[in-house]
Amino acid sequence: MMQTVAWVVSLVFMLIVTAVFGIVAIKSTEERDYTPIKKKWYKARTFYGVILVVSMLVVTIYTLRDLPYNQPVYSAEAQPTIVDVEALQFGWELSETEFKVGEPVEFHVTSKDVNHGFGLYDEEMNILTQTQAMPDYTNKVYMTFEEPGTYEVLCMEYCGLAHHLMTAEITVTE
Structure with a gap:
C-alpha cells in the first residue's frame, strides 16, 4: 500500500x-x-x-511514518532469540534457522568479506525486512514471524559472479 x-x-x-x-x-x-x-x-x-x-x-x-521495520520486542516473557548471521561470498551462516510463530527474533547481521544485503522474504517473495551486511560492523534487524512457512534469505546487493546463489532458508512452525 x-x-x-x-x-x-x-x-x-x-x-x-x-x-x-x-x-x-x-x-x-x-x-x-x-x-x-x-x-x-x-x-x-x-x-x-x-x-x-x-x-x-x-x-x-x-x-x-510507517516504516517497514519491526521494532524490538522486549518483555519478561518474550525475550528475543538472538541469531548471528554472517554473510560471505556466496552464502549465509545463520546460528539458527528454525523458529516458532510469534517468537521474536533479533538478527545480528555482519559480513566476512564484502558488503551484502540481508533480505528476508516470505513464501510469495514479498520482502519482510532487510539490512546491510558489512565487514567489521553488526546491524540488528528485528522480526516476529506471524505465519508458519519457509522464508527465504537473499542477498540484495551484487557481491560477485555467484551472487544469485547466495540464499538460505528459515523454517517457522506453529
Missing part, C-alpha cells in the same frame, strides 16, 4: 516537473522585450515556494 502511494506521488511530481520544463521550452522560442519583474511576482513566487516545500514535507512525513 505505502509503495503504491509513494509511486503515485513520485509519478505526479515527475509529471509536474516535465510539464514545467515543457512550458519553459515552448516559451523560450518567443521573442519578448525585457521588462523587470514586478514586486508582486516576487511575493507570489515566495508564497508558492513555501506552499511547495510544505506540501512536499507533508507527503514525505506521510509516506515515511
Whole structure:
C-alpha cells in the first residue's frame, strides 16, 4: 500500500516537473522585450515556494511514518532469540534457522568479506525486512514471524559472479 502511494506521488511530481520544463521550452522560442519583474511576482513566487516545500514535507512525513521495520520486542516473557548471521561470498551462516510463530527474533547481521544485503522474504517473495551486511560492523534487524512457512534469505546487493546463489532458508512452525 505505502509503495503504491509513494509511486503515485513520485509519478505526479515527475509529471509536474516535465510539464514545467515543457512550458519553459515552448516559451523560450518567443521573442519578448525585457521588462523587470514586478514586486508582486516576487511575493507570489515566495508564497508558492513555501506552499511547495510544505506540501512536499507533508507527503514525505506521510509516506515515511510507517516504516517497514519491526521494532524490538522486549518483555519478561518474550525475550528475543538472538541469531548471528554472517554473510560471505556466496552464502549465509545463520546460528539458527528454525523458529516458532510469534517468537521474536533479533538478527545480528555482519559480513566476512564484502558488503551484502540481508533480505528476508516470505513464501510469495514479498520482502519482510532487510539490512546491510558489512565487514567489521553488526546491524540488528528485528522480526516476529506471524505465519508458519519457509522464508527465504537473499542477498540484495551484487557481491560477485555467484551472487544469485547466495540464499538460505528459515523454517517457522506453529
